Every structure is written in structure tokens, then in C-alpha cells.
Amino acid sequence: MSGLIRLLVLLTAFTCSFAANSAAPLPAQSSSESGVTIKATPKNLQGSIWEFELVLDTHSQDLSDDLVKNVTLLKSDGSQVxxxxxxxxxxxxxxxxxxxxxxxxxxxxxxxEMRITRPGEAKPRTYRWTLS
Structure with a gap:
């Protein structure tokens, strides 16, 4: 009987792990303005740290943005992270x-919602993904 219980525990753990990791990935979003294209892709939204890949491309200016200072996520209550x-x-x-x-x-x-504020651009770039 103890072997059967172990098997059930392992099966339950595997099923929960598979379900947590099998969510469809969120799509990349991009915007182009003032000669700069920014693509934002959610990479990991599980655990205590969320990760987003950012790609910035231009042929007309220097990309000296301080991304840690100029990017925020918005909470449901409107506060920023x-x-x-x-x-x-x-x-x-x-x-x-x-x-x-x-x-x-x-x-x-x-x-x-992610907002990216860039020097010289009138308003922040906004990217939105539906999570539920």
C-alpha cells in the first residue's frame, strides 16, 4: 500500500508541475516611434521574480536609456512596480x-501592463497582456 501512496504523490506532483509550466507563452509586442523599435516579450511570470526580454533597435540615435529607471509594470490598483x-x-x-x-x-x-518612458518621446509606450 505504501508503494501505491508514493506513486500517487509523485503523479500528483508531476501533474501540478506540468500544469504550471504548460501555460501558453505570452506573445511579444513591439512598437516603433522616433526611429526606435522596442520589442517586449514576457519570458517568465512564475515564482517571485518575473522576467521580460527587451530588444531595442535603431539606426538613427544612441540607445542610452536607463531601463531600470524608465520601465514599470502596473498593478491592478494603478500603482507601479x-x-x-x-x-x-x-x-x-x-x-x-x-x-x-x-x-x-x-x-x-x-x-x-508595462510602460516604457523614453527621453524625447511625448508619452510612454504601453504593452498589455491578458493573464487570465
Whole structure:
């Protein structure tokens, strides 16, 4: 009987793990303005740290944005969450790519909104994903 219980526990753990990791990935979103294209892709929205891949491309200016200071996620109550870190290309150049990390938002909002404020642009770029 003890072997059967172990098997059931392992099967339950596997099923829960598979369900948690089998959610469809959220699509990349991009915008182009003032000669700069920014693509944002949610990479990991599980656990205590959420990760987003950002790709910035231009042929007309220097990409010296401080992404940790200029990007926020919005909570359901309208308050903002700032990134806890950036791992990727340093400021400068015409092409940048990396991962921006945030503390997870709890409770998880139905709609996840990211805002990127860029110097010289009149309003923030907004990216939205439906989570539920």
C-alpha cells in the first residue's frame, strides 16, 4: 500500500508541475516611434521574480536609456512596480537586448501592463497582456 501512496504523490506532483509550466507563452509586442523599435516579450511570470526580454533597435540615435529607471509594470490598483535589475547590453549603441527583472505582482492582475518612458518621446509606450 505504501508503494501505491508514493506513486500517487509523485503523479500528483508531476501533474501540478506540468500544469504550471504548460501555460501558453505570452506573445511579444513591439512598437516603433522616433526611429526606435522596442520589442517586449514576457519570458517568465512564475515564482517571485518575473522576467521580460527587451530588444531595442535603431539606426538613427544612441540607445542610452536607463531601463531600470524608465520601465514599470502596473498593478491592478494603478500603482507601479519598478524593475529590480537588468541583465543585458549596457547603454549605448544602436542595438540592445537583455532581460528586465521585476518582483512578482501579487495578486496576479488579469491584465499586465508595462510602460516604457523614453527621453524625447511625448508619452510612454504601453504593452498589455491578458493573464487570465
Amino acid at each position: 519598478r524593475p529590480v535589475g537588468w541583465q543585458g547590453d549596457p547603454p549605448g549603441g544602436h542595438h540592445r537586448k537583455g532581460v528586465l527583472r521585476f518582483d512578482a505582482i501579487t495578486p496576479v492582475p488579469a491584465i499586465l
